[in-house]
Amino acid sequence: MKLDQLRAFIAVVETGSFRSAADSIHKTQPGISAAVKALEEQYGILLFDRNSYRPTLTAEGHAFFQQSKKLMSQVLQLENLGHDLAQGTAAPLHISLSQMALDDDCMSRIKAFQTHHPEIALDITTDHLHGVQEKLAKNKCEIAIGPRYGLDDRHAFIELNKITMMAVISPTLLVTLNANDAKIKQQSLHTIPQILVSNTAANASENGHQYVLPTGKRWYVNDFQAKKTLLLHGLGWARMPKHCIEAELDNGHLVPIEVENFTSQNQLPIFMIRLRHQTQSVQAKLFWEKMKRFSHLNDGFSSD
Incomplete structure (x- = not known):
């Protein structure tokens, strides 16, 4: 052969x-x-x-x-x-990060790894939904970090942490709903766009979103920053990672909402993912082990 x-x-x-x-x-x-x-x-x-x-x-x-x-x-x-x-150079370690995973926990882990191993170059891209796993499937990255979208027995993965996802809206737009109950009825939101981040997978047959109202307007943007900008201007409502809107929640520019018969808030596990059959580089193996052993107690890596 x-x-x-x-x-x-x-x-x-x-x-x-x-x-x-x-x-x-x-x-x-x-x-x-x-x-x-x-x-x-x-x-x-x-x-x-x-x-x-x-x-x-x-x-x-x-x-x-x-x-x-x-x-x-x-x-x-x-x-x-x-x-x-x-050429006398080591190949960079290619990593695909879900836009949802850009919280303090993930960033602290990556920063600690770069501090301990400055000789390893990281090539990081950000994706959304099935686009993260697609990078793995197409051998465009060795390790991905994101939610459990599209994972099966081809993947090895471990949970790194959890993020909070919550439905929010601007207070000025909330007033127009005349919502007197603790929970907003779905039909009250049908005329207001639900803002979603587009799936970055090129071959996705579906948009990949799990938490979408069955009817009503929908707007799609490329990232969470654009999503937040539209929210702040009262142009729709959306589920957002809490770590992306901490300041806006504190100053009241965005407020949480509870929608009837809808997952308005939940904890979303974030995983580190690789392909089981893929031969891992030395850099990828080191990154995997270090990220897994990270401890916030010493802002670095545990020795066990």
């Missing part, structure tokens, strides 16, 4: 035809066919059912494809590491 054969096989699966595979990896179509045939003959299996118009994976082919993708992911990581070492 050769890597070029695996690349050819994966390309056929992902592009849907031998011709498209040849174009995508700059090989001839006969070369692609020969590579796939060599794999089939080596293991005595059929990878594709060729009776249909387009090549369709057999059961054996599907299993072979899953493992091939894992192997090629590891090969890519090794190639990138080799290039970095040849």
Whole structure:
């Protein structure tokens, strides 16, 4: 088995035809066919059912494809590491942070890690909802930190802390609702936009939001800062991470609300996440262990 054969096989699966595979990896179509045939003959299996118009994976082919993708992911990581070492530089540690996770706890952990290991470069991106796990799935990061959206047995994860999510509104807009009861009825909010942060996953079939009124106006923004700005200007209501609006709650520019038959406030666990099959770099392993052992008692890492 050769890597070029695996690349050819994966390309056929992902592009849907031998011709498209040849174009995508700059090989001839006969070369692609020969590579796939060599794999089939080596293991005595059929990878594709060729009776249909387009090549369709057999059961054996599907299993072979899953493992091939894992192997090629590891090969890519090794190639990138080799290039970095040849240039005399260590590859940065790529981390995807959920916008929800940017609280004092998470920031203190990361700051403590950088203080203890200034030689490790961190490449941090922020995402929302399923976009965090998508970065892992596409090998664009080694570690993600965020809520439990889309996690399954492919992921290893540990809980770091919990954040408080709460529904809030500006007091000037609340007055217009004429809400006399302790809880606001859902229909009272139907004419007021519920402001949501867009899911950053490129391939999400749904918007990914769990706490949305079934009917009513909705506005989507790119981040929580834009969400807070709209809230402060009385342009809607929303669920927000409490740590993002502490000052606004204290000065009364935003007030909590309880909506009938709706999760207005809850505790949301934040996890550190990685892929089980992915080979972790030395930097990623060190980051994982240090973040897990962080203690607020000494603003650093415990020794156990």
